[in-house]
Amino acid sequence: MPSAKRVATASSGKSRQAAADVLSARALNRALLARQSLLERSSESVPAMVERLLGLQAQAPNPPYLGLWTRLRDFALDDLTAAMQAREVVRATMMRGTLHLVSAQDYRRLRPVLQPVLQRLSLQSGHARALKGLDLAALRRAGFEALRAQPLSATALGEALRAHWPDHDANALALLVRGAEPLVHVPPAGLWDSHKPACFATAIDWLGTPIDDGADEAAIDAMLLRYLGAFGPASARDATTWSGLTATRERLERLRPGLRVFRDEAGTELFDLPDAPRPDPDTPAPPRLLPEFDNVLLSHAERSRIFEESSRGSIFTRNGLVAATILVDGFVAGTWKLQRDARSATLTLTPFKRLKAADRQALEREADLCLSIAAPTQAQRELRFVAATA
Known part of the structure; x- marks a missing residue:
């Protein structure tokens, strides 16, 4: 479990103070990656x-x-x-x-x-x-x-x-x-x-089965709990961002007795399943390649757990596209693109900053695996790195 500091927070408008565990962006990142x-x-x-x-x-x-x-x-x-x-x-x-x-x-x-x-x-x-x-x-x-x-x-x-x-x-x-x-x-x-x-x-x-036109409260609650299991700890706004549902705050309040409650470093209240994985923030995270539109990038209102705000313009385009991204130490560290024709395939990695040698080598291994999966019939396969300017 990640170490967590304690903060005093007002509860239900009363002067009574309650202690809440504060999770850093890195702790939230490792929880997300684990799930x-x-x-x-x-x-x-x-x-x-x-x-x-x-x-x-x-x-x-x-x-x-x-x-x-x-x-x-x-x-x-x-x-x-x-x-x-x-x-x-x-x-x-x-x-x-x-x-x-x-x-x-x-x-x-x-x-x-x-x-x-x-x-x-x-x-x-x-x-x-x-x-x-x-x-x-x-x-x-x-x-x-x-x-x-x-x-x-x-x-x-x-x-x-x-x-x-x-x-x-x-x-x-x-x-x-x-x-x-x-x-x-x-x-x-x-x-x-x-x-x-x-x-x-x-x-x-x-x-082979009919689909009901609506759902009862238990079905809605079950979906929210599963969301927390896949993407938590998460706020009510996060749950709305992922699902499009309204009144998520009221539903999570009703479910509160069975949940763990945290706060992020900005003070936002986060809900989670009691037994969901929350690894130590220092748990190693191997480099990974995420495809376009991966839900890891799309399922929270506040996304500092997965990328820095300065990277947003490189990840999301104005016409609604979401780039394929590189994860290094768990966070978005660049983008990548695969181009193929009948004879050849090229995977281009564009890191935002200069990578450590070990991270670059690990990314090369991931990219080679990706090429073997995505371009199995192409005789020529090439991996390219675009030099980072920072």
């Missing part, structure tokens, strides 16, 4: 790891594969492909209204919890405003029936809906159905190197 299998690779199966992580963000097909590679021993690309084709792992719109890979069981558990978030996001879009006054229940029923016949692309779904509402934009109609109705992407969408447009199927057809 994300970034201190030591795991021997779990692909579905088990996807489930423990509460999903992997999956806007693009390849990053989830590399996110699993950096966390699992003996991972092969075919392991995730097989899990998706076997319907053990599915690709769907989930937390924050973004595409994720989740286990089939977690889709059944979490989709009802997220339904209000997804519905709200779809109704707030410009497309939804253009459809103001439309009978949304009728639209949803029509979309469901169209997709029961066969999986459809977004374009085909929009055209099927436009047959009922010819005066409305087909794309807007399809987007509203995709937000309101539990749908999954049918492979090959989401498979390694797949660039085909996604086709959508109803969850009841793909997974």
